[in-house]
Amino acid sequence: MSQRIGLSWLQLRHEKMKLFAAVSGVMVSVVLMWMQLGLMKALFASAVVLHGSLAGEVVVIHSQYEHLLHSKVFSSRLLYRLKGSPDVVSVSGIYLAPIEWKNPWNGEMRSMQCYGIETESPGLSIPGLADQLASLRQRDVFLYDRLARPRFGNVVGELERGADIKPELNRRRMKLAGLVDLGASFGIDGNLLVSHANFLRLFSERDPGHIDLGVVRLKPGVSVEAAQRQFQQQLGEQVLVLTRDQFADIELKYWKSATPIGVIFSAGTFVGFFIGFIVVYQILYTDVTNHLPQYATMKAMGFSNAYLRGLILAQSLQLGLLGFVPGTLIAAMLYAALRNVTQLPLTLDPARGIFLAAVTVVMCALSGLFAIRRLSSADPAEVF
Amino acid sequence: MNTTNGARGTAGDSRAESAGSSMPAVSSVIQCSGVNFFFGQGELRKQILFEVEFAIEPGEIVLLTGPSGSGKTTLLTLIAGLRSMQEGQMHVLGYRLHNPGPRDLLEVRRRIGFIFQAHNLLPYLTALQNVQVMFELQPNVSAEEGRQRAARMLEQVGLGDRLHYQVARLSGGQRQRVAIARALVGGPQLVLADEPTAALDGASGREVVNLLQALAREQGRPILMVTHDTRVLDIADRILELQDGRLASHSTGALSKPAAV
Numbered sequence: 001m002s003q004r005i006g007l008s009w010l011q012l013r014h015e016k017m018k019l020f021a022a023v024s025g026v027m028v029s030v031v032l033m034w035m036q037l038g039l040m041k042a043l044f045a046s047a048v049v050l051h052g053s054l055a056g057e058v059v060v061i062h063s064q065y066e067h068l069l070h071s072k073v074f075s076s077r078l079l080y081r082l083k084g085s086p087d088v089v090s091v092s093g094i095y096l097a098p099i100e101w102k103n104p105w106n107g108e109m110r111s112m113q114c115y116g117i118e119t120e121s122p123g124l125s126i127p128g129l130a131d132q133l134a135s136l137r138q139r140d141v142f143l144y145d146r147l148a149r150p151r152f153g154n155v156v157g158e159l160e161r162g163a164d165i166k167p168e169l170n171r172r173r174m175k176l177a178g179l180v181d182l183g184a185s186f187g188i189d190g191n192l193l194v195s196h197a198n199f200l201r202l203f204s205e206r207d208p209g210h211i212d213l214g215v216v217r218l219k220p221g222v223s224v225e226a227a228q229r230q231f232q233q234q235l236g237e238q239v240l241v242l243t244r245d246q247f248a249d250i251e252l253k254y255w256k257s258a259t260p261i262g263v264i265f266s267a268g269t270f271v272g273f274f275i276g277f278i279v280v281y282q283i284l285y286t287d288v289t290n291h292l293p294q295y296a297t298m299k300a301m302g303f304s305n306a307y308l309r310g311l312i313l314a315q316s317l318q319l320g321l322l323g324f325v326p327g328t329l330i331a332a333m334l335y336a337a338l339r340n341v342t343q344l345p346l347t348l349d350p351a352r353g354i355f356l357a358a359v360t361v362v363m364c365a366l367s368g369l370f371a372i373r374r375l376s377s378a379d380p381a382e383v384f
Numbered sequence: 385m386n387t388t389n390g391a392r393g394t395a396g397d398s399r400a401e402s403a404g405s406s407m408p409a410v411s412s413v414i415q416c417s418g419v420n421f422f423f424g425q426g427e428l429r430k431q432i433l434f435e436v437e438f439a440i441e442p443g444e445i446v447l448l449t450g451p452s453g454s455g456k457t458t459l460l461t462l463i464a465g466l467r468s469m470q471e472g473q474m475h476v477l478g479y480r481l482h483n484p485g486p487r488d489l490l491e492v493r494r495r496i497g498f499i500f501q502a503h504n505l506l507p508y509l510t511a512l513q514n515v516q517v518m519f520e521l522q523p524n525v526s527a528e529e530g531r532q533r534a535a536r537m538l539e540q541v542g543l544g545d546r547l548h549y550q551v552a553r554l555s556g557g558q559r560q561r562v563a564i565a566r567a568l569v570g571g572p573q574l575v576l577a578d579e580p581t582a583a584l585d586g587a588s589g590r591e592v593v594n595l596l597q598a599l600a601r602e603q604g605r606p607i608l609m610v611t612h613d614t615r616v617l618d619i620a621d622r623i624l625e626l627q628d629g630r631l632a633s634h635s636t637g638a639l640s641k642p643a644a645v
Contacts, residue, residue: 294507297500300464300493302495384460
């Protein structure tokens with residue numbers, strides 16, 4: 001469609017208020033879609049932050065493990081058998097359990113997720129953790145999750161002020177030794193890291209010989225799948241030997257089936273799409289209706305239906321573009337604000353940006369195509 | 385729009401056919417015979433045109449007059465390819481408009497310059513853009529050339545200093561002059577004007593008609609103008625008069641000059 005004088009745009013901008021309304025409609029729709037998809041992605045991503053931080057290619061869990069809040073312990077001797085394999089660099093066992101945090105400022109009790117790690121071989125690669133392993137070896141200390149929800153008190157702020165923070169954990173006085181970044185998720189409002197020794201002090205009923213997660217680091221160049229198969233055979237059916245991605249999938253699958261999050265946010269995204277579609281359609285439709293005499297004139301002068309359809313379609317796409325850019329900027333601001341409040345890993349993912357741009361184009365094109373049907377009412381015989 | 389070539393093919397076919405059927409129509413700009421036209425269905429069916437027959441030759445300026453309801457506008461829409469023919473034969477610019485090919489009507493319209501009763505300019509464009517818009521139909525004319533030709537055309541109708549005025553800022557007479565520029569800029573083979581002076585006062589109307597006549601004469605373009613403005617009859621080579629859907633007998637005669645002259 002050649003529109004050498006930009007007819008579609010000249011017509012669109014002629015009525016500023018209408019243009020503003022249409023662009024706002026697209027904008028609202030784009031913001032909604034960004035928010036819905038972003039929150040869904042972030043919620044799921046938050047559930048597997050720990051999985052992504054495991055310092056190993058292979059993970060060992062009990063065969064009846066369900067998810068991080070519903071783990072099952074297995075004998076650490078099984079895991080340490082793998083130390084003998086020529087493919088293995090190191091193995092590390094991780095304890096995990098929910099722990100009672102008593103807010104040192106108001107005495108409120110809250111549950112956090114506590115990980116007991118080996119300070120020689122922590123099995124986790126979290127930025128800044130390596131430097132703090134030495135202090136973690138002290139008696140009755142812990143590392144606190146900087147991204148924990150604010151309900152545990154202003155821990156980070158107080159620490160930065162230089163305060164000594166000694167809350168009660170499982171009724172045991174512990175000292176905060178530093179911060180790590182992990183993040184909140186479904187059912188987990190914040191995380192704590194302690195050494196194996198301190199974990200066993202906090203959970204005196206736990207059997208030291210049984211761990212929740214086993215992390216295996218392979219030598220470079222070793223096939224993960226082959227090692228996984230071999231270890232599974234070696235360890236028997238009491239445990240599951242998984243790649244890191246498979247381990248994360250268990251978590252995602254659980255939360256996807258246990259919560260209606262996927263459905264809710266997909267529906268929300270569709271609502272956003274629908275709002276945009278309706279607004280653009282309404283505006284283009286009334287616009288075509290108001291301009292019927294003009295379109296009839298153009299038809300009489302020899303403009304083909306294809307040209308006029310192209311004109312309307314071009315307008316719908318221009319509206320889409322005009323709405324998408326500011327909509328994305330607003331979404332970016334909302335993401336930043338929500339990140340601060342929810343500690344969810346909300347990011348403007350470029351791939352999702354391309355996807356949403358395509359969705360916006362489809363949305364506008366659909367509205368345009370529906371509005372185009374109105375064109376057939378422009379009868380060139382009525383121009384005289 | 386890349387359809388022009390294909391469309392020319394279709395048009396060519398239909399033209400060749402008319403030529404082959406030994407019709408004298410091909411040389412005339414408009415050739416119509418035995419045209420009947422009805423509105424409505426069944427008992428409500430009402431005949432609007434009766435056995436209309438006339439021809440317009442290249443370079444002629446012909447006025448079509450008659451009282452309201454005499455069928456002038458209907459005849460004009462048939463000639464312009466805006467309405468489907470029912471009975472009779474009609475050739476315009478060599479295209480057969482009875483049983484036309486799929487794109488014949490569009491092709492005919494593209495070769496006609498239209499001037500409407502109420503200018504029908506696009507309100508969101510400037511005077512220049514309104515004229516330029518015609519080159520959207522001629523992909524072989526570059527944007528720059530289109531702009532220059534449109535500007536020159538507007539100078540010819542005396543609006544050289546109003547190129548970038550929005551339609552709303554032009555007077556009625558100026559708007560109609562833009563409409564004339566728009567109708568003529570693409571080099572039409574026929575100009576159809578429907579009461580171009582109806583919305584104008586006497587002086588502006590006269591001015592517009594004079595301008596149209598001068599430009600058409602200069603470029604040798606035939607004009608068919610529907611009007612019942614008796615003040616402008618003198619520009620015509622010939623006057624056709626419709627009464628109750630029939631061409632009055634004297635209108636087929638040669639030159640009829642208004643009584644006042």
